[in-house]
Amino acid sequence: MTHHAAQISAIVLGGTGYVAGELLRLIAGHPRLQLAAILSDSQSGSLVSDAFPHLFSVYPTLQFASLEAVESVLRAQAACAIFSAAPHGVSASRVDHLLNIAEQSNIRAHCVDISADFRYRSTAAYEAVYHHPHAAPGRIASFTCALPEHLPLSPTPHIAHPGCFATAILLASVPLLALKLTDARFFISGITGSTGSGRKPTDSTHHPLRHSDLYSYNVLTHRHVPEIIACAKAATGTDAEFNFAPHSGPFSRGIHVTVMATLKNAMSSADVQRAFNNYYRECFFVKVGGAAPRIKDVVSSNFAHLSATTDKNSIAVTAVIDNLTKGAAGGAVQWMNRLFDLPEHSGLTATAPGWT
């Protein structure tokens, strides 16, 4: 007789959003997570496969749940993985509410919040960037914001995912700080696909405007930079400067960032690649090479490909990820695996299709 390990129930917040859809896709292929409910504010009672036709074969009859339905599903669990892909400003109160229920009912619950709501260590720091009061100040201390590659063990029961651009930028820059290879002053050009801005179309994300075009936005003022600075400091103890020029790319999935800095001492490209490979030697999802990485090699997967090139005292590190997978849902599942003591790569080993 085959013995199957017990399934862990998963609840997803953020209903019809792009990241929630990617979470559902990953949970469907996960050996230990089983979807118990997906909350939708706008579509409760309608079919998940209407919002996500690509998920029809794995969720043919599943409906979006209301908050009340999610609450009663949660109360029936012994353990629960709570993923939030709700927008910032909405996520904190929902997460807090569900964690209160879990605590009152003695449920082993871990949460990974993919929104920005628990990325800051104080309400003041959060409110300075997002300009509204934090909805659950009492929960902040139970969240840690970090990439799994940069923090072996979470000191808290819950995790705040650092975000998509932050994932690529931190993967490229943290080894430079940790190994003290460069000045703590980075110049970054990054390009994101259109799914990075979510399901609701706007003038800057609408297909006819984005297709066959490339343009920057929020140069040197991107609101995620303070979060990147805080994560880099937590990972390395260094206050670094991140001068960031984000761009909107003419593709739907993927992030490509190049981080440039000044080396403390001249190094060859091969030496830096060796140092990066050694730094990430335990990291299943990170590959470091010399060839310029391409987004098609990682899109739809949880992998990150990096390259490092030097010329005298200059260094350029390029990182590519999928914004919805490693940069959001996949990175969240990776953390959830750790929080539930599962192998870190469970449900995440599928490679990129290569041709999309």
Ligand SMILES: NC(=O)c1ccc[n+]([C@@H]2O[C@H](COP(=O)([O-])OP(=O)(O)OC[C@H]3O[C@@H](n4cnc5c(N)ncnc54)[C@H](OP(=O)(O)O)[C@@H]3O)[C@@H](O)[C@H]2O)c1
């Ligand atoms: N897209 C990315 O690449 C990416 C990467 C990293 C992090 N994130 C973060 O992940 C979260 C989800 O991003 P996304 O791209 O999936 O966003 P999205 O496509 O805009 O989806 C967000 C979903 O949240 C639900 N929602 C609940 N209350 C809402 C409200 N008051 N206003 C608007 N929507 C509300 C909506 O679904 P229902 O109406 O069905 O509930 C909506 O479809 C955000 O916090 C985002 O910052 C996104």
